[in-house]
Amino acid sequence: MNAASTAGSTADRTQASAASLEFRHVYKRYGSGRVDETPPRSADDPAGSPDVLGQRPGVRANPRAPVTPAAVEDLSFTVPAGSICVLVGPSGCGKTTSLKMVNRLIEPSAGQILLDGVDVMSQDVTALRRRIGYVIQQVGLFPHLTVGENVAVVPSLQGWAKDRKADRTRELLSLVGLDPAVYERRYPSQLSGGERQRVGVARALAADPPLMLMDEPFAAVDPIARERLQDEFLRLQRELAKTILFVTHDIDEAVKMGDLIVVMNHGRLVQFGPPDRILAQPANDFVAARVGADRGLKRLSLRRIRDLEPEALDGRTGLPEFEPRVKLRDALSALLAADTRGGIALDDDGKPRGLVTVEAIAAALNDELDTGRPNAETPREPAG
Ligand SMILES: Nc1ncnc2c1ncn2[C@@H]1O[C@H](COP(=O)(O)OP(=O)(O)OP(=O)(O)O)[C@@H](O)[C@H]1O
Numbered sequence: 001m002n003a004a005s006t007a008g009s010t011a012d013r014t015q016a017s018a019a020s021l022e023f024r025h026v027y028k029r030y031g032s033g034r035v036d037e038t039p040p041r042s043a044d045d046p047a048g049s050p051d052v053l054g055q056r057p058g059v060r061a062n063p064r065a066p067v068t069p070a071a072v073e074d075l076s077f078t079v080p081a082g083s084i085c086v087l088v089g090p091s092g093c094g095k096t097t098s099l100k101m102v103n104r105l106i107e108p109s110a111g112q113i114l115l116d117g118v119d120v121m122s123q124d125v126t127a128l129r130r131r132i133g134y135v136i137q138q139v140g141l142f143p144h145l146t147v148g149e150n151v152a153v154v155p156s157l158q159g160w161a162k163d164r165k166a167d168r169t170r171e172l173l174s175l176v177g178l179d180p181a182v183y184e185r186r187y188p189s190q191l192s193g194g195e196r197q198r199v200g201v202a203r204a205l206a207a208d209p210p211l212m213l214m215d216e217p218f219a220a221v222d223p224i225a226r227e228r229l230q231d232e233f234l235r236l237q238r239e240l241a242k243t244i245l246f247v248t249h250d251i252d253e254a255v256k257m258g259d260l261i262v263v264m265n266h267g268r269l270v271q272f273g274p275p276d277r278i279l280a281q282p283a284n285d286f287v288a289a290r291v292g293a294d295r296g297l298k299r300l301s302l303r304r305i306r307d308l309e310p311e312a313l314d315g316r317t318g319l320p321e322f323e324p325r326v327k328l329r330d331a332l333s334a335l336l337a338a339d340t341r342g343g344i345a346l347d348d349d350g351k352p353r354g355l356v357t358v359e360a361i362a363a364a365l366n367d368e369l370d371t372g373r374p375n376a377e378t379p380r381e382p383a384g
């Protein structure tokens, strides 16, 4: 695990391309005095400690301090290397605070955050931040630097040779869909919101960090641009396979972007799991209300034609055809629009694989998840 020290010293691709991330009983209480810095809880501490302020291991009350609610409270979850984990929840629930504790812009009051198994608090902060790309909503591009110079900020700090910096900058601009010949010499004020956002992503990727933190990265652009940025980013991620901690208050974005979702409320984890499980089995009324009454349709967006076992085609032709990648939701809407009950599922070679029907798609919604009983991993309700 010393990708940090190799960053920028050899070919970028030799750096660990993704790191695992773990939150272990992390607390943050802003202001002084309320929480003493105490040794972090050990991993084998019982999870269900007394739920009374000041009585948890790792959090000691200062009796003279004013009572302020914790911004983050007993947050624990693990993100495997190469996955996108989305923190989602209402304004003020502690998403940004959680993110900033990873790169130590904010220090946790208690608990541990482990990057590839090593506590971030034990690492040199500069070396740590080199391993972490950071993208924020307002992008924070330097207005007096060109797009190319903005992307090259971290490589410049790391003393990369000029040619290598230039190559990397052009590679990254192309990667995020901006033609270097057109954009490299422009200034941020000469870009659209979506273009600026892409430059922000390119800049965060410049040193090929094994972890990316993204705080509402697409929130400032209009819905159409946002969807395109999301799609492009997912395509990019299929290639790069970074570990990504992504913040949004939009449950639809969370479902679309996340391999894993942490639903937060009042600083606490309310539910943790893959999007399909959260849609199928909301842990409580809070989650159910956020995923919405159309969570069935949302689940159909997560499944594709290839996931269905088609029926025998029996020689039928002239029906709508669906490639394996087509989402069930899109297939359903195509079938309804064509006023037909069935369509043809194609295989990867474009040959008919079988018949998919409106009924089969509807039935897919009732599939039991193979991960057990409803609410199997439901943590406690959020503090009321
Ligand atoms: N520097 C600070 N000092 C004191 N309290 C703070 C500070 N920063 C955040 N808070 C408080 O901590 C809580 C969590 O804030 P945080 O910024 O993490 O929320 P968030 O989930 O990112 O919200 P949003 O969706 O609005 O960005 C809020 O109650 C907020 O008022």
Ligand SMILES: [Mg+2]
Binding pocket: 095, 096, 097
């Ligand atoms: Mg925030």
